Structure formats: C-alpha cells, structure tokens
Amino acid sequence: MKITGDEVSVFIDSYNETIPYPRKVARKSHKIFRKSSRRRFESVDRTWGLPLQGIATWALGKNLCVNFDTMREKHGDIFTVGLLHKNLVVLSNWELVRDIFERNEISGRPEGIISRKLAFGRMGIAAAEGSFWQDNRRFTVRILKDFGFGKREVMNSMIQDAALTLCRFLGENQHKPQDLGPRLNLAIINIIWRMIADKQLSHDDAKMQDIMIKIEEVFNDANHLRFFDLFPFLVYLWPPALRACRRMDRSVTTLSKIFSEEIKDHKKNLSLSEDPKDFIDAYLTEMARQKARGEINPNFSEFELQVIISDLFIAGSETTTNTIRWCVLFLLCHPEIQEKLQAEVDSVVGPDRLPSLDDRDRMQYTQAFMMEVLRLGVMLPVGAPHAATEDTEVAGFLFPKGTIVFANVWACHMDPKFWPDPGKFDPGRFLNPDGTLKTKVPSYFPFSLGKRQCPGESVALMEIFLFMAIFMQKFTFRTTIGLPHPKPESVPSLPLNHPQPFQFLVGERKLWNKSDSLFIVPDPPTSNW
Ligand code: HEM
Numbered sequence: 269m270k271i272t273g274d275e276v277s278v279f280i281d282s283y284n285e286t287i288p289y290p291r292k293v294a295r296k297s298h299k300i301f302r303k304s305s306r307r308r309f310e311s312v313d314r315t316w317g318l319p320l321q322g323i324a325t326w327a328l329g330k331n332l333c334v335n336f337d338t339m340r341e342k343h344g345d346i347f348t349v350g351l352l353h354k355n356l357v358v359l360s361n362w363e364l365v366r367d368i369f370e371r372n373e374i375s376g377r378p379e380g381i382i383s384r385k386l387a388f389g390r391m392g393i394a395a396a397e398g399s400f401w402q403d404n405r406r407f408t409v410r411i412l413k414d415f416g417f418g419k420r421e422v423m424n425s426m427i428q429d430a431a432l433t434l435c436r437f438l439g440e441n442q443h444k445p446q447d448l449g450p451r452l453n454l455a456i457i458n459i460i461w462r463m464i465a466d467k468q469l470s471h472d473d474a475k476m477q478d479i480m481i482k483i484e485e486v487f488n489d490a491n492h493l494r495f496f497d498l499f500p501f502l503v504y505l506w507p508p509a510l511r512a513c514r515r516m517d518r519s520v521t522t523l524s525k526i527f528s529e530e531i532k533d534h535k536k537n538l539s540l541s542e543d544p545k546d547f548i549d550a551y552l553t554e555m556a557r558q559k560a561r562g563e564i565n566p567n568f569s570e571f572e573l574q575v576i577i578s579d580l581f582i583a584g585s586e587t588t589t590n591t592i593r594w595c596v597l598f599l600l601c602h603p604e605i606q607e608k609l610q611a612e613v614d615s616v617v618g619p620d621r622l623p624s625l626d627d628r629d630r631m632q633y634t635q636a637f638m639m640e641v642l643r644l645g646v647m648l649p650v651g652a653p654h655a656a657t658e659d660t661e662v663a664g665f666l667f668p669k670g671t672i673v674f675a676n677v678w679a680c681h682m683d684p685k686f687w688p689d690p691g692k693f694d695p696g697r698f699l700n701p702d703g704t705l706k707t708k709v710p711s712y713f714p715f716s717l718g719k720r721q722c723p724g725e726s727v728a729l730m731e732i733f734l735f736m737a738i739f740m741q742k743f744t745f746r747t748t749i750g751l752p753h754p755k756p757e758s759v760p761s762l763p764l765n766h767p768q769p770f771q772f773l774v775g776e777r778k779l780w781n782k783s784d785s786l787f788i789v790p791d792p793p794t795s796n797w
Pocket residue numbers: 393394395405460579580581583584585587588591647648651652653654714715716717719720721722723724725727728
C-alpha cells in the first residue's frame with residue numbers, strides 16, 4: 269500500500285522552506301516534488317513558525333511515542349519535525365515503514381554525540397553506515413546464525429543454565445518481596461558472553477559486574493544526553509551534561525578494555541585448523557583467511573571486532589532483560605493468564621524435565637503471550653533513528669540527504685485499525701480460532717523492519733521463551749501484600765521502554781517435588797557452538 273497524496277491532510281506549499289539545505293539539493297528536490305506534486309510531508313513546525321515544537325518534543329518530551337502520535341492525529345502518517353539544523357521525519361504506518369526501511373539509502377544512522385562516543389565515530393554495526401556496516405553486519409549475522417543462534421541445542425542448554433541460576437535465587441527468597449534485580453541482567457549478559465567468548469562467569473565475577481554496570485550507565489547517560497545530541501556545543505555550558513559525557517567516555521573505555529583483553533587472549537590460542545568455538549574466534553579466523561588469500565578487507569579489524577562486541581552487549585542485554593521484566597509485570601496484573609501459561613507448560617512439558625526450545629511449536633499460547641508483551645511493552649517505542657545517506661525518493665516522498673527517520677512502532681502497535689481495543693492485554697489476538705499462532709501479523713514490528721532489522725531477534729525470542737517457560741513451570745508470581753498493586757506502566761526514557769520498578773512474591777508450585785527437580789542444572793554444553 270502506498271500513502272496517497274489525499275491522505276496527507278494539509279497541503280504545505282514548500283517543504284524546502286522549513287529545512288535549510290544546500291541550494292543544489294533544493295533545486296533537485298523541487299524537480300522531484302513537481303514529479304509527484306501531491307506527495308509531500310506535513311510539516312509540524314509550520315504551525316509554530318519556528319521549529320520549537322520539534323525541539324521541545326524531541327528533547328524534553330517524556331513520552332516521545334505518545335507525543336508523536338498526537339501529532340500524527342493532526343498531520344497524518346508521515347510528517348516532519350524540524351529541529352533547527354536537522355530534519356526529522358516520523359512514520360506511523362507500518363507499510364510505509366516496511367517500504368522505506370527496506371531501502372539502503374534510508375539505512376544510514378544520524379551523526380550524534382552519543383553514537384560518536386559509543387561507536388568510536390562510525391565503527392561496529394549499530395552506528396555504522398555504508399560498506400563498513402554492510403560487511404560487518406552481514407558477517408556478524410552469518411556467524412551468529414551458523415555458530416550460535418542456529419545451533420539450537422547449544423543455545424538451549426546455555427539459556428536453561430542461565431534461567432535456572434536465576435530460579436535458584438528466586439526460590440531462595442520465595443515468599444519475600446523481591447524483584448528480578450541485577451540477577452536477570454547478569455543471566456542475560458552471561459549468555460551473550462558465552463556466545464562471544466565461550467566462557468561462563470559467575471554472577472559475582474568483577475568483569476560481569478563491570479559489564480552490567482557500564483551498560484546501565486550508558487543507557488542512563490544516553491537518555492540524559494539526547495537534547496545535546498542536537499546541540500553538542502551546549503554540553504560545555506551545562507555541567508550535568510558534561511559529567512554524563514565524561515561518564516559515558518569512562519564506561520566505554522572500561523568496556524573496550526575488557527573486550528580487547530579477551531580478543532588478545534583469543535589471538536594467543538587461535539588455531540586456524542580447528543572450527544571456531546565462539547564469535548571472537550570466527551572473526552579472527554576470517555581476518556587471517558583474508559590475509560592468507562591476499563584479499564584484506566579494510567572493513568575488518570580487531571578494533572572493529574571490539575566495537576561489534578560492545579554493540580552486541582549494548583543492543584542485546586537491556587532489551588531482552590526489560591522484555592522479561594515486562595512479561596513478569598503483565599503476569600502480576602493478569603493472574604488468569606499466568607494460570608493458562610502454567611497449564612500449557614504442565615501439559616506439554618510436565619514436571620519431569622525442563623522446557624526446551626523444541627517445545628516452542630507446541631506452546632503456542634506462551635508464544636502468543638510473548639508477542640503481546642512485545643506489542644504493548646515494545647522495547648524501542650520509536651525504534652532506532654535511521655538517516656538518509658543521499659537524496660532519495662521512496663513511496664513518492666523525498667528524503668533529502670541527512671534526513672533523520674523514526675518509525676513510531678508504539679503507534680503502529682496501538683493502531684485500532686489493526687488492534688481492536690489496543691490497550692487491552694490479550695495474548696489471544698495472536699492466535700487463530702484453532703489455537704495456532706498467527707504467522708503474518710500486520711502493523712507489528714517490535715524488532716523493526718527492513719535492512720536494519722534486529723539481527724538478534726531469534727536469540728532474544730529463544731531467551732524470552734525459555735525464561736518464561738521455566739519460570740511458569742517452577743513458580744507462581746504474586747503481587748506483594750501491603751504494597752500498591754503494580755501497574756503495567758513504563759518509566760519514560762529513551763531509547764528504551766523500561767517497566768516501572770516493581771516487586772513480587774514467588775511461590776514454588778505445589779506440583780513440584782523440590783528435592784528432585786526444582787533446581788537441576790543441565791550438563792554444560794561441550795562447546796558453545
Ligand atoms: C527483546 C529484545 C530485543 C529487541 C526488542 C530488539 C530490538 C531492536 C531494534 C528495534 C533495533 C533497531 C533496528 C533499526 O534500526 O531499525 C535493533 C537493532 C539491533 N539489535 Fe536488537 N533487539 C533485541 C535484542 C537483541 C539481541 C539479543 C541482540 C544481539 C545479541 C541484538 C542486536 C542488535 C544489533 C547489533 C542491532 C543494530 C542493527 C543494525 O544497526 O544494523 N538485539 N534491535
């Protein structure tokens with residue numbers, strides 16, 4: 269489907285007027301506008317005369333997705349928000365997102381203070397662009413698929429192991445108010461560490477603790493610095509921002525040191541004749557093979573590897589952890605859904621073995637539950653920003669080079685055209701009348717769409733499934749007595765949609781005989797890959 273000119277409710281005579289960009293580009297874009305004269309963005313700032321609304325919305329707005337949705341009601345499914353020197357386009361229609369994000373030219377990333385710090389300029393995957401990004405993303409996806417996500421048995425025991433370690437802590441504190449706390453973050457970080465470095469660390473290990481704390485700080489500081497992403501020079505005038513910048517530098521340095529030491533260790537023990545045992549080995553082997561063939565690709569380097577590892581941790585830990593938190597929060601609010609999940613795990617798995625990834629196909633209600641959590645508790649409500657790498661026309665709209673493009677994922681997940689009673693938590697909406705899981709679901713993309721679609725989607729879904737299935741097999745989660753009933757509300761922050769902090773009680777399920785099966789830890793895998 270394409271947006272027709274008629275759907276752009278108010279005609280704005282010149283898009284060029286609100287965005288200063290070079291004359292050459294303006295002339296060129298004028299031609300494109302004439303060619304498709306009815307396809308223009310609604311420009312929000314026209315109503316203000318100055319791009320104040322854009323700046324206020326971006327920098328100060330607590331709930332960006334809700335603010336953008338309010339603008340959508342007035343300005344349509346695609347509109348621009350001027351930010352003085354930058355121009356931002358917001359998409360609130362999933363088919364537009366699909367068509368636009370499928371284009372290489374809209375798969376860039378905006379330059380900003382945060383990405384410069386996290387990605388040492390434009391290294392790694394998440395902040396990189398062009399051939400650099402393509403080569404490293406393609407390679408990373410392949411390694412992770414061939415060696416990690418694709419090896420179901422290895423993933424299975426890694427995740428079971430991490431979930432059981434967490435269950436042990438929950439079980440020890442049952443009937444006392446508790447939260448998932450840092451133990452959940454550590455469990456998820458451990459899984460990523462095992463894929464990357466084939467090592468498992470204890471939750472008390474200083475390296476694990478450092479990784480977790482620094483990643484948390486990075487997200488907090490990124491949230492505080494979003495205004496300064498637009499006006500980096502102002503950082504020097506605002507001491508808290510300067511402090512956040514320095515803290516971010518320190519966090520990134522600590523993470524880099526841990527990862528570069530691990531790479532050095534792997535280099536010492538690398539054997540090209542053996543199959544790579546983890547992500548670092550696979551990357552180093554690829555570099556060595558390129559060298560042997562005399563085809564050195566400058567896009568591959570040890571430093572690049574270090575930034576990719578950092579990307580995998582930053583993109584893969586808080587997102588998964590907070591989605592599992594949302595799962596537990598929704599269970600506390602819907603005990604009847606918890607009973608259905610428990611009934612499913614009891615009937616498919618029973619009490620004598622652990623749930624495994626092979627059970628997924630037969631646990632359709634659990635999967636529908638996860639999908640509903642990812643719809644309402646969408647982790648990146650406005651996704652991650654894309655940028656136009658050159659002047660591009662897509663779906664009849666012109667995106668001048670440098671335009672920042674956001675998809676309002678939350679608005680698409682709440683669109684009443686696709687989701688009747690969108691605010692209601694109802695896993696049943698993802699099931700067909702015969703109880704099977706719907707495969708094609710429109711207006712739903714918690715992992716984004718197109719060229720930048722999350723490369724960690726399958727591992728995240730494996731983790732969430734096994735954690736929840738194991739929780740449901742072993743425990744009942746209840747609200748705490750004497751504390752206010754938790755609500756499924758989020759802490760407004762960017763880019764992640766954290767649930768409000770909450771506490772719960774866990775009770776071991778009576779079905780279980782604690783002595784024989786509650787905390788069995790599976791045999792460690794022979795190799796992570
Ligand atoms: C529930 C968990 C997760 C959610 C909801 C999620 C969602 C997303 C989203 C929305 C994006 C932005 C895509 C775009 O720019 O359009 C993204 C990017 C990314 N994610 Fe995930 N993610 C999750 C877990 C993971 C995991 C487990 C990993 C890896 C271990 C991972 C690695 C990445 C990377 C490397 C990128 C950058 C991709 C690129 O720029 O090309 N994510 N993710």
